[in-house]
Amino acid sequence: MGFEDSIMQTFDCIKETLGNLDQSKLQLLALSSAGVGALLCYLTWKQSPKMIPIGDGWWGAGEKPLTEDEAIHRFVVKTSVEEIEDLHRRIDQTRFTDPLEDSGFNYGFNSSYLRRVVSYWRQEFDWEKQVKLINQYPHFKTKIEGIDVHFVHVRPVQKAGQTVLPLMMVHGWPGSFYEFYRILPLLTKTDSNVVFEVICPSIPGYGYSEAPHKKGFNTMEAARIFHKLMERLGFTEFYVQGGDWGAFITSNMAQMKPECVRGLHLNMVIARTDSFGQLLSLVIGCYLPFLVGFTKEDIRRLYPYMEKNIYDIMRETGYLHIQATKPDTAGCGLNDSPVGLAAYILEKFSSWTDLGNRDLEDGGLERKFSLDDLLTNVMIYWTTCSIIPSMRFYKENLKKDFKTRVDRVTSVSVPTGLAAFPDELLHCPRAWASSRFTDVRSFTYMSRGGHFAAMEEPQLMADDIIQFVEKVESKGHK
Numbered sequence: 001m002g003f004e005d006s007i008m009q010t011f012d013c014i015k016e017t018l019g020n021l022d023q024s025k026l027q028l029l030a031l032s033s034a035g036v037g038a039l040l041c042y043l044t045w046k047q048s049p050k051m052i053p054i055g056d057g058w059w060g061a062g063e064k065p066l067t068e069d070e071a072i073h074r075f076v077v078k079t080s081v082e083e084i085e086d087l088h089r090r091i092d093q094t095r096f097t098d099p100l101e102d103s104g105f106n107y108g109f110n111s112s113y114l115r116r117v118v119s120y121w122r123q124e125f126d127w128e129k130q131v132k133l134i135n136q137y138p139h140f141k142t143k144i145e146g147i148d149v150h151f152v153h154v155r156p157v158q159k160a161g162q163t164v165l166p167l168m169m170v171h172g173w174p175g176s177f178y179e180f181y182r183i184l185p186l187l188t189k190t191d192s193n194v195v196f197e198v199i200c201p202s203i204p205g206y207g208y209s210e211a212p213h214k215k216g217f218n219t220m221e222a223a224r225i226f227h228k229l230m231e232r233l234g235f236t237e238f239y240v241q242g243g244d245w246g247a248f249i250t251s252n253m254a255q256m257k258p259e260c261v262r263g264l265h266l267n268m269v270i271a272r273t274d275s276f277g278q279l280l281s282l283v284i285g286c287y288l289p290f291l292v293g294f295t296k297e298d299i300r301r302l303y304p305y306m307e308k309n310i311y312d313i314m315r316e317t318g319y320l321h322i323q324a325t326k327p328d329t330a331g332c333g334l335n336d337s338p339v340g341l342a343a344y345i346l347e348k349f350s351s352w353t354d355l356g357n358r359d360l361e362d363g364g365l366e367r368k369f370s371l372d373d374l375l376t377n378v379m380i381y382w383t384t385c386s387i388i389p390s391m392r393f394y395k396e397n398l399k400k401d402f403k404t405r406v407d408r409v410t411s412v413s414v415p416t417g418l419a420a421f422p423d424e425l426l427h428c429p430r431a432w433a434s435s436r437f438t439d440v441r442s443f444t445y446m447s448r449g450g451h452f453a454a455m456e457e458p459q460l461m462a463d464d465i466i467q468f469v470e471k472v473e474s475k476g477h478k
Helices: 003-019 023-047 081-092 111-123 127-134 184-188 219-232 245-256 276-285 296-302 305-316 318-323 327-336 338-351 355-359 371-384 387-398 458-475
Strands: 072-075 139-144 147-154 163-170 194-201 238-242 261-266 416-420 440-445
Touching (some): 081 338, 111 371, 127 371, 147 219, 163 219, 184 194, 184 458, 194 219, 219 245, 238 245, 261 458, 318 327, 318 387, 327 387, 338 355, 371 387
Parallel strands (some): 163 194, 163 238, 416 440
Antiparallel strands (some): 072 139, 139 147, 147 194
């Protein structure tokens, strides 16, 4: 019997047992289970550390020097005729394989549609124009712990009576700082009482940030570097926002120096789901959801649990196992073939936006994104040769037991806003999130959108960030 069969059999046995109980016994069991679960959550919270160590590091090549240049330099993205000609030459040499009939995106990026994307890339996409678009906002670099850290820094248009608040937004994989270009105008010019000065860094090893030269660079190291960046910019208190790896990094920032983080907003909710209390809530939740803190929307998004949380995740995480074990091997081909790189990256923008897109020949890519935006993100990886270091980030974070790492057993105490998008890969109910985030000020069931929320639904995301920050500012952030 396989692992999945064992889990399914266990669930069936529990469901059969529960089905044989009368209503009074079922309610008593549910109340007892909820009480035990609450007690276990309390004991876990009481015993867990409230902060994670800040530490220090050096990720530059060679030995650490006695001093480091802390100057912030203006950076401008550039391209050249040679760079574009090399891209076109490689595209022209692409070898395609015909897709299986009626396979959609279920086997990966459908090569029939890939031919159309590549044709647009080769004949119509204007990289020089997109470079100018990228440069519409000010870019900078500064050296921290031996590596150049790239960031976009956008100051707001402040109206009378508005409070300007610094906000750092952190991307994930396979995204980049460019994910935030559609939301930036909505945050730096608002009709609210608050308006934001936004800083969007590139994770070291991604895009225009230098890759670490030494092993061991994980989300906690990135969090410390981004704290140093904000300190260097003169910010002692600020908000942070993230999804994907950005959610891990910004959560680490809140755990590391909670006195600096006024509030944390996430569009990917990360909480441990392996506690006894959560297992009980999962079993009981579909029968008596109100007793375990589940809403009707939680039920709709969570169940059938095995299909949505086990099988779908297994179908979508093959890349993760490769990148968490031998990223350099797979990365060689991606770093050498622009079409291979585009297929690898853009397939995620299809299925992670909506798993239903797997049944479409075009992957539904152009329902939420333009080809110009998608290919600009790919070009950021291509022109910087950053696909391999970005993939290494998985190995650095997952080479040990991720669940027992200090940040995973440490609660997050700063005011937190959670935006639960319906097509995110996993749904985390507020009842579960509260076991890790102890001061949830806002939990929003977003009406539409998936994993790349800021790029898919910038207005919805901006509105949720603003309403969360207004709540924190009106009631006090501590």
